[in-house]
Amino acid sequence: EVQLVESGGGLVQPGGSLRLSCAASGFTFSSYEMNWVRQAPGKGLEWVSYISSSGSTIYYADSVKGRFTISRDNAKNSLYLQMNSLRAEDTAVYYCARPVPGIIAGMDVWGQGTTVTVSS
Amino acid sequence: QSVLTQPPSASGTPGQRVTISCSGSSSNIGSNTVNWYQQLPGTAPKLLIFRNNQRPSGVPDRFSGSKSGTSASLAISGLQSEDEAAYYCAAWDDSLNGRVVFGGGTKLTVL
Numbered sequence: 646e647v648q649l650v651e652s653g654g655g656l657v658q659p660g661g662s663l664r665l666s667c668a669a670s671g672f673t674f675s676s677y678e679m680n681w682v683r684q685a686p687g688k689g690l691e692w693v694s695y696i697s698s699s700g701s702t703i704y705y706a707d708s709v710k711g712r713f714t715i716s717r718d719n720a721k722n723s724l725y726l727q728m729n730s731l732r733a734e735d736t737a738v739y740y741c742a743r744p745v746p747g748i749i750a751g752m753d754v755w756g757q758g759t760t761v762t763v764s765s
Numbered sequence: 766q767s768v769l770t771q772p773p774s775a776s777g778t779p780g781q782r783v784t785i786s787c788s789g790s791s792s793n794i795g796s797n798t799v800n801w802y803q804q805l806p807g808t809a810p811k812l813l814i815f816r817n818n819q820r821p822s823g824v825p826d827r828f829s830g831s832k833s834g835t836s837a838s839l840a841i842s843g844l845q846s847e848d849e850a851a852y853y854c855a856a857w858d859d860s861l862n863g864r865v866v867f868g869g870g871t872k873l874t875v876l
């Protein structure tokens with residue numbers, strides 16, 4: 646079964662850091678691009694970051710550029726999101742999602758999400 | 766404020782056909798393909814349509830997508846109560862070094 650499982654969410658103070666992980670199974674992880682997408686409470690979907698299958702190409706949303714770092718370890722079938730200088734507006738459910746090959750905005754596999762709360 | 770514009774709400778009765786619009790610009794819908802998602806409350810989004818009008822396996826053919834210029838539409842025919850959900854459009858945007866952009870979402874109510 647194709648599956649993505651996020652972990653690492655929690656409560657953090659403003660200015661703090663958190664590292665999210667996404668464990669992939671059931672498919673050849675090293676062959677697929679990946680995205681992080683978030684959803685603030687009661688709000689819509691917001692794309693956060695993209696990484697190519699090899700990790701050589703990376704994109705970020707302006708709202709997180711310079712504060713978040715996406716990475717992957719293909720040997721461990723894992724995707725990561727290092728989040729620094731967290732702000733209240735980063736509070737959201739964070740999903741890792743796998744795009745259909747060649748269609749970065751068309752994500753056919755999603756994790757269940759992990760909740761990040763930034764509050765003092 | 767979302768880059769792609771969707772109506773915040775839509776409604777229909779069982780069996781009816783409803784459409785949800787998504788408006789963008791030349792840097793996103795005008796030059797890239799459109800994708801649609803369905804999100805039921807408390808769950809992760811589900812891909813309904815990719816590459817403008819393609820359905821992933823398992824998605825009923827009641828769901829269809831189309832694109833014209835800088836706008837796109839999702840049509841749902843034979844509306845069912847389980848279709849009550851939020852629907853989002855998404856596309857790649859060529860501006861700002863590249864990014865994925867979403868619509869603000871449309872809450873569909875089945876009356």
